[in-house]
Amino acid sequence: MTTAPEEIAIEISEMNMFYGNFHALKDINLKVKTGERIVVCGPSGSGKSTMIRCINRLEEHRSGTITVYGTELNDDLSNIDEIRCETGMVFQNFNLFPHMTVLENCTLAPMLVRKMSRTVAEKIALGFLEKVQIPEQADKFPGQLSGGQQQRVAIARALSMNPKIMLFDEPTSALDPEMIAEVLDVMASLARDGMTMVCVTHEMGFAREIADRVVFMAEGEIVEEAPPEEFFKDPKTARAKTFLSQVLGH
Amino acid sequence: MTSSQSASFFQSTFLNLRRDFFSSKIGGTVSLLLLTLLIFVLWTAFDWAILRAIWLAEDHQLCKLDDAGACWSVIAARWRLILFGLYPYDEHWRSALGCFAVVLTVVLSCIPRFWSAKKIGTIWLLGYGSFYILMQGGIFGLSSVSIDQWGGLALTVFVFASVAVIGMPLAVILLLMRRSEMPIISQTTGVIIDVVRALPLLTILFAAAVVLPFVIPGWMHGDKLYRVILGFALFFACYQAEILRGGVQAVAAGQEEAAKALGLSYWHRVSRIVLPQAFRAALPPTINQFVVTFKDTSIITIIGFFEILASGAAAFGSAEWGFAYVEVYVFIGLIYFSFVFCLSRYGAYLERRHTIATR
Ligand SMILES: Nc1ncnc2c1ncn2[C@@H]1O[C@H](COP(=O)(O)OP(=O)(O)OP(=O)(O)O)[C@@H](O)[C@H]1O
Ligand SMILES: [Mg+2]
Numbered sequence: 001m002t003t004a005p006e007e008i009a010i011e012i013s014e015m016n017m018f019y020g021n022f023h024a025l026k027d028i029n030l031k032v033k034t035g036e037r038i039v040v041c042g043p044s045g046s047g048k049s050t051m052i053r054c055i056n057r058l059e060e061h062r063s064g065t066i067t068v069y070g071t072e073l074n075d076d077l078s079n080i081d082e083i084r085c086e087t088g089m090v091f092q093n094f095n096l097f098p099h100m101t102v103l104e105n106c107t108l109a110p111m112l113v114r115k116m117s118r119t120v121a122e123k124i125a126l127g128f129l130e131k132v133q134i135p136e137q138a139d140k141f142p143g144q145l146s147g148g149q150q151q152r153v154a155i156a157r158a159l160s161m162n163p164k165i166m167l168f169d170e171p172t173s174a175l176d177p178e179m180i181a182e183v184l185d186v187m188a189s190l191a192r193d194g195m196t197m198v199c200v201t202h203e204m205g206f207a208r209e210i211a212d213r214v215v216f217m218a219e220g221e222i223v224e225e226a227p228p229e230e231f232f233k234d235p236k237t238a239r240a241k242t243f244l245s246q247v248l249g250h
Numbered sequence: 251m252t253s254s255q256s257a258s259f260f261q262s263t264f265l266n267l268r269r270d271f272f273s274s275k276i277g278g279t280v281s282l283l284l285l286t287l288l289i290f291v292l293w294t295a296f297d298w299a300i301l302r303a304i305w306l307a308e309d310h311q312l313c314k315l316d317d318a319g320a321c322w323s324v325i326a327a328r329w330r331l332i333l334f335g336l337y338p339y340d341e342h343w344r345s346a347l348g349c350f351a352v353v354l355t356v357v358l359s360c361i362p363r364f365w366s367a368k369k370i371g372t373i374w375l376l377g378y379g380s381f382y383i384l385m386q387g388g389i390f391g392l393s394s395v396s397i398d399q400w401g402g403l404a405l406t407v408f409v410f411a412s413v414a415v416i417g418m419p420l421a422v423i424l425l426l427m428r429r430s431e432m433p434i435i436s437q438t439t440g441v442i443i444d445v446v447r448a449l450p451l452l453t454i455l456f457a458a459a460v461v462l463p464f465v466i467p468g469w470m471h472g473d474k475l476y477r478v479i480l481g482f483a484l485f486f487a488c489y490q491a492e493i494l495r496g497g498v499q500a501v502a503a504g505q506e507e508a509a510k511a512l513g514l515s516y517w518h519r520v521s522r523i524v525l526p527q528a529f530r531a532a533l534p535p536t537i538n539q540f541v542v543t544f545k546d547t548s549i550i551t552i553i554g555f556f557e558i559l560a561s562g563a564a565a566f567g568s569a570e571w572g573f574a575y576v577e578v579y580v581f582i583g584l585i586y587f588s589f590v591f592c593l594s595r596y597g598a599y600l601e602r603r604h605t606i607a608t609r
Contacts, residue, residue, distance in 0.1 A: 057510075088511070095504035113515075158512070
């Protein structure tokens with residue numbers, strides 16, 4: 001089967017990444033199609049964060065290629081800027097800008113990077129704040145919101161740049177249990193809208209429900225890749241079996 | 251407030267006082283002793299400065315009497331020398347206006363509403379332009395006054411404001427170079443900062459005033475005053491750069507990552523995300539640095555500038571007023587105090603402003 005090149009959102013091939021001498025990612029190959037929803041899981045320290053942070057150059061890979069919508073990630077700064085515009089990222093610790101209101105958080109990049117006027121940017125941002133169900137918090141500062149609310153703002157902030165791909169790095173891990181659902185709901189609705197998503201998470205229920213594919217990593221390698229039904233019911237490798245029994249065990 | 255409320259207010263104040271200061275025998279005795287001492291000192295000062303003081307210039311003979319207090323006659327007689335130094339007597343209004351222009355410029359640029367490059371730029375251009383035209387003269391029918399004759403408060407304020415306005419951007423540049431990913435740049439900057447900080451301010455000012463003309467071409471000399479201001483600004487910038495670096499370290503690493511992930515350019519990341527937060531974190535030491543710098547301006551006396559402390563010394567320098575130095579220093583002290591007090595109140599205002607904003 002061949003896919004038209006524009007349908008491939010992210011293509012990673014033979015990618016290696018090092019922290020100093022430490023080989024953090026080993027020969028990574030991954031293809032993500034437009035509209036596909038990937039959940040990445042694996043034990044702590046297996047390189048999940050590192051991998052998705054390579055996609056928007058928060059970490060630099062040493063060899064192999066990463067291509068996002070036909071643009072190769074290399075030392076060309078304009079390529080990096082282009083790819084960062086097309087990919088939104090949501091972090092475990094929200095990383096909202098504490099000195100700006102919620103609305104300013106969401107309009108900053110559209111105004112500076114996409115050169116939108118304030119009125120247009122605010123209109124778009126308010127639309128997304130509505131989508132994540134906190135339009136009434138627009139004029140508050142991040143410090144005045146709960147964790148779940150902050151993470152939803154972070155999602156709205158990323159969406160305001162109108163990205164083609166969303167990267168999530170454990171978006172619910174820093175949240176109290178009662179707030180996890182509200183964030184997962186927003187993510188699920190994004191998935192239903194057809195957003196291309198790469199999501200590092202330990203929320204296996206969420207993976208089962210919305211993922212097209214689960215990518216299991218261990219020790220810097222992609223060990224297994226399978227649709228969720230298959231992965232959860234019948235993991236092929238011993239490491240995946242151990243991992244699942246630990247995560248689902250309690 | 252009803253009477254019962256006010257009664258309970260006084261009662262609780264009384265109880266608090268008793269608890270804080272008179273809870274034990276020793277504590278109570280110490281409190282009483284200190285209170286007596288305090289009252290005594292305040293009363294002596296009040297008696298000297300107000301009750302027994304001689305106020306009018308023409309009364310200065312009375313100052314010699316044994317029971318005379320403060321001799322404010324010296325201020326009444328010599329205040330123009332203190333405030334304007336050697337500036338030509340008939341042109342003092344120009345020095346006063348020039349001083350006002352600089353103070354106004356500083357005050358306006360402290361108001362958040364004017365914090366955009368364009369507005370601040372306009373304010374400084376106008377403020378400095380009018381200061382220069384007023385002080386220097388030579389146009390608009392103003393007689394020309396050479397820089398050697400500038401002095402007093404106008405000079406002090408001018409040097410302070412110039413050091414701040416040149417030093418602050420320079421500090422930011424040094425900070426960014428120090429944080430550069432290229433080791434050559436960051437290490438060289440580190441060495442420059444360390445060297446400048448290791449030298450006493452006086453050495454740097456002397457070098458700028460006296461040594462620099464030997465090593466740079468003639469057309470770059472400018473006036474000694476401007477060279478001294480540049481040297482002072484460099485000194486300020488090296489300290490301030492380190493203060494800001496502390497502020498940058500207080501900004502979470504995730505902040506810059508989030509800005510990168512949104513596609514913000516280096517300059518936007520620095521100017522919108524990192525620096526605003528770094529300045530907030532570094533606010534108390536920054537205000538401190540301004541206060542120290544304001545007081546340090548008095549050091550330029552040694553290189554032959556007639557700033558307010560020097561013109562004050564001149565005010566009691568004649569045989570006639572030689573005895574009244576305490577009064578002159580008290581007067582100058584009050585001037586310094588009012589500036590520094592405004593600075594620290596402003597710092598407190600800024601801190602309150604963003605704790606309210608981010609709470
Ligand atoms: N900045 C760094 N410098 C050196 N080593 C690092 C750095 N960041 C991560 N590592 C190492 O790289 C490996 C992969 O880290 P990574 O953060 O990608 O793991 P992860 O799968 O996201 O784990 P977790 O589930 O705990 O978030 C780990 O062994 C980690 O110790
Ligand atoms: Mg991680």
